[in-house]
Amino acid sequence: MEASHASPLHTDNVAGWTTMNRVFAVVYATAIMALLYHHALTLLLHSTTISSFLISVCLSISDVVLAFMWTMSQSVRMRPVYRKEFPENIKKVVKESEFPAIDLFICTADPHKEPPMSVVNTALSVMAYDYPMEKVSVYVSDDGGSALTLFAFMEAAKFASHWLPFCRKNNVVERSPEAYFATNHYFSASSESETQKIKSLYESLKEKVENVVEIGKVGEEHIIHERDLQAFSKWNTPEFTRHEHPTVIQVILDSSRDTDITGNVMPNLIYVSREKSRTSIHHFKAGALNVLLRVSAVMTNAPVVMTLDCDMYSNDPQTPLRVLCYLSDKKLQPKLGYIQFPQRFRGINKNDIYACEFKRLFHINAVGFDGLGGPDYLGTGCFFSRRAFFGGPLAFVSPEIPQLGPESDVEKPIQSPEVLELAHLVADCNYEKQTQWGFKIGMRYGSLVEDYFTGYRLQCEGWNSIFCYPERAAFYGDAPISLVDMLNQNKRWVIGLLEVAFSKYCPLAFGIQAMGPLMGFAYAFYAFWSIWFIPITVYAFLPQLALINGVTIFPKVSDPWFLLYVFLSLGAYGQDLLDFLVHGGTIQRWWNDQRIWLIRGLSCFWFGPIEYFLKCLGIYTHGFNVTSKVLDDEQSKRYKQEVFEFGVQSPMFVPLTMAAFANLGAFVWGVLGVLRGSKDLEELFVQIFIAGFGTLNCRPVYHALVRRSDKGGLPMKTTLLSMVLAFLLTVAFSFVLRN
Numbered sequence: 001m002e003a004s005h006a007s008p009l010h011t012d013n014v015a016g017w018t019t020m021n022r023v024f025a026v027v028y029a030t031a032i033m034a035l036l037y038h039h040a041l042t043l044l045l046h047s048t049t050i051s052s053f054l055i056s057v058c059l060s061i062s063d064v065v066l067a068f069m070w071t072m073s074q075s076v077r078m079r080p081v082y083r084k085e086f087p088e089n090i091k092k093v094v095k096e097s098e099f100p101a102i103d104l105f106i107c108t109a110d111p112h113k114e115p116p117m118s119v120v121n122t123a124l125s126v127m128a129y130d131y132p133m134e135k136v137s138v139y140v141s142d143d144g145g146s147a148l149t150l151f152a153f154m155e156a157a158k159f160a161s162h163w164l165p166f167c168r169k170n171n172v173v174e175r176s177p178e179a180y181f182a183t184n185h186y187f188s189a190s191s192e193s194e195t196q197k198i199k200s201l202y203e204s205l206k207e208k209v210e211n212v213v214e215i216g217k218v219g220e221e222h223i224i225h226e227r228d229l230q231a232f233s234k235w236n237t238p239e240f241t242r243h244e245h246p247t248v249i250q251v252i253l254d255s256s257r258d259t260d261i262t263g264n265v266m267p268n269l270i271y272v273s274r275e276k277s278r279t280s281i282h283h284f285k286a287g288a289l290n291v292l293l294r295v296s297a298v299m300t301n302a303p304v305v306m307t308l309d310c311d312m313y314s315n316d317p318q319t320p321l322r323v324l325c326y327l328s329d330k331k332l333q334p335k336l337g338y339i340q341f342p343q344r345f346r347g348i349n350k351n352d353i354y355a356c357e358f359k360r361l362f363h364i365n366a367v368g369f370d371g372l373g374g375p376d377y378l379g380t381g382c383f384f385s386r387r388a389f390f391g392g393p394l395a396f397v398s399p400e401i402p403q404l405g406p407e408s409d410v411e412k413p414i415q416s417p418e419v420l421e422l423a424h425l426v427a428d429c430n431y432e433k434q435t436q437w438g439f440k441i442g443m444r445y446g447s448l449v450e451d452y453f454t455g456y457r458l459q460c461e462g463w464n465s466i467f468c469y470p471e472r473a474a475f476y477g478d479a480p481i482s483l484v485d486m487l488n489q490n491k492r493w494v495i496g497l498l499e500v501a502f503s504k505y506c507p508l509a510f511g512i513q514a515m516g517p518l519m520g521f522a523y524a525f526y527a528f529w530s531i532w533f534i535p536i537t538v539y540a541f542l543p544q545l546a547l548i549n550g551v552t553i554f555p556k557v558s559d560p561w562f563l564l565y566v567f568l569s570l571g572a573y574g575q576d577l578l579d580f581l582v583h584g585g586t587i588q589r590w591w592n593d594q595r596i597w598l599i600r601g602l603s604c605f606w607f608g609p610i611e612y613f614l615k616c617l618g619i620y621t622h623g624f625n626v627t628s629k630v631l632d633d634e635q636s637k638r639y640k641q642e643v644f645e646f647g648v649q650s651p652m653f654v655p656l657t658m659a660a661f662a663n664l665g666a667f668v669w670g671v672l673g674v675l676r677g678s679k680d681l682e683e684l685f686v687q688i689f690i691a692g693f694g695t696l697n698c699r700p701v702y703h704a705l706v707r708r709s710d711k712g713g714l715p716m717k718t719t720l721l722s723m724v725l726a727f728l729l730t731v732a733f734s735f736v737l738r739n
């Protein structure tokens, strides 16, 4: 059967404002050329002193960087595509018995930063998908090597035998129990006593697991079956630590054996904690996913593979059917590598003070990518064709043993000794030596942002991808709720992106060659994300320090070049705001988003590159620091009130606080000067405006300096250090100007 016009599986539309984007790009590019010409003139003809020459050099470099980033960012504006899929039609086109099997991968790495109960909720939410259960297998990778996580899953499996039929019978949409019981409509969904019963089952599961996690070990009273005893006995040796331990693979649910309370098949549920040793590199999440790719190949080898972070629970049981709308399209299929859903977050405060929604990254740019060759892989909420991990569509790379290949059939039951033995073998920490894993097969190694790098490499090999943005979020995850957590996460991304930028796979060379300039630029925009630190830093200090010294560095208001500056700034900010509003944002959220961009420019965009270079020199090794998903009550409260959370000491706060002092100082100084008549407003207008804009953006910093009695203020040490440094910078600058 084929999809007919009456029952389409999916549609796509190129955005109506595409032509406008293109025209604007041409106009704006002309304006940039004019600005660069203006800089060249100033540099060559009007820089009469060393200090004015240095100032012109700084401004020129900044604007060249801005122009470069603008150019890279244009690709995604050239052809945004909006898609829609019709899961209600899929069964008219494909028989349920012909649905492909799916292997779902969930990664967790630390039971203390990623509470097992939340991982369990994620697993339950996808185990309960509206999909033939015998075709679903859930694999959990535990890089924390924790008996607590295994225990939580063993208990959750028992609960699942009640939960899965309950969801199906009552048509529950929130299939993460935690999310379901947090809604207020759950009582009307079914008979009261049934809901009461399932709720109390869940409560007791939660209590049991949280108790065990709090105590920190699985007590003997919890181990009833012989099978469980065997599993936990592995932890009973003193040599078992999270960094050094043998592989643990535990089949918790086996669909050929286990049924739920109504007698229906349950999906497979398999716990995997790969072997770890201090002497071999494990490549963090990419390594974990490659182990899952192999273990699952040995056990079930489904043609469709999905990756999920432990905090990203499913919010829509129809999601796999949506995916089928694309996978079963014969025209797309031969080159379709993966289908990516956006990352969306629960619990973000009203105006999203840390810009953790990442509207540009996860929405605006993703639709832009989709019109070119498909979105990048975002690490979670992504359905792959297993074949995509083994070379390009026309260039199959076969794995070292045939059983791991995407076409290989699994003949033995998953619990048979042969299968288990092979599964253990491919999870060994030395297994990958002398193989193509991480280089030509599977998730790619060499970058801390394994998702970005893997998606990019797959697309270079010729795979296309699809961005699927249904109105009802397919997944919800956790976003960091403190400034330092957010900045550390972004810093890790910066390091990973630079690892790609300065490798032989640099998008500007390798990417353009493989995919053409548009895709190459789009990927380069991210690879070079952090070089924004140059213009942001220059604009945060230079105009301000010059203002304090009464030196004019921009055209005065009556100068025609002034209009060029007005057009360039209004144009860039205006277009960004429009994009934001068109994609469902609000003005306040946009304001906070641009503020965070500036804050990044003075913090993680600085420290990311520094740590990257230290890493290259071998001085410092930065690993994958997992973002904490645990909520501190006090912190949550302040987050809800939209108060910035500084609290801890971090060098990343220093340049930011310095900028706060410099901008406020310069603004006040400038305005007073104008009022007193000692300064000319016409000449210094641009600088006073920039200092004022900076001051406005630094409001949360001033707030954290004074009037904070809670724990979220700026530590005294950071404040004093920044004050001294800002003062020294001002003195040094005046010194340079006078000489």
Ligand SMILES: O=c1ccn([C@@H]2O[C@H](COP(=O)(O)OP(=O)(O)O[C@H]3O[C@H](CO)[C@@H](O)[C@H](O)[C@H]3O)[C@@H](O)[C@H]2O)c(=O)[nH]1
Residues within 6 Å of the ligand: 107, 108, 109, 110, 114, 141, 143, 283, 284, 285, 288, 308, 309, 310, 311, 343, 378, 379, 380, 448, 449, 450, 451, 489, 492, 493, 496, 624, 625, 626, 627, 628
């Ligand atoms: O050694 C490790 C480290 C992390 N993880 C898992 O990786 C996931 C993502 O970690 P998180 O701390 O939440 O990182 P984020 O920065 O929030 O994640 C974003 O960025 C990562 C790349 O830096 C991507 O892998 C993620 O999918 C993407 O959501 C979590 O499930 C972890 O359990 C592992 O399995 N092994």
Ligand SMILES: [Mn+2]
Residues within 6 Å of the ligand: 309, 311, 477, 478, 627
């Ligand atoms: Mn995360």
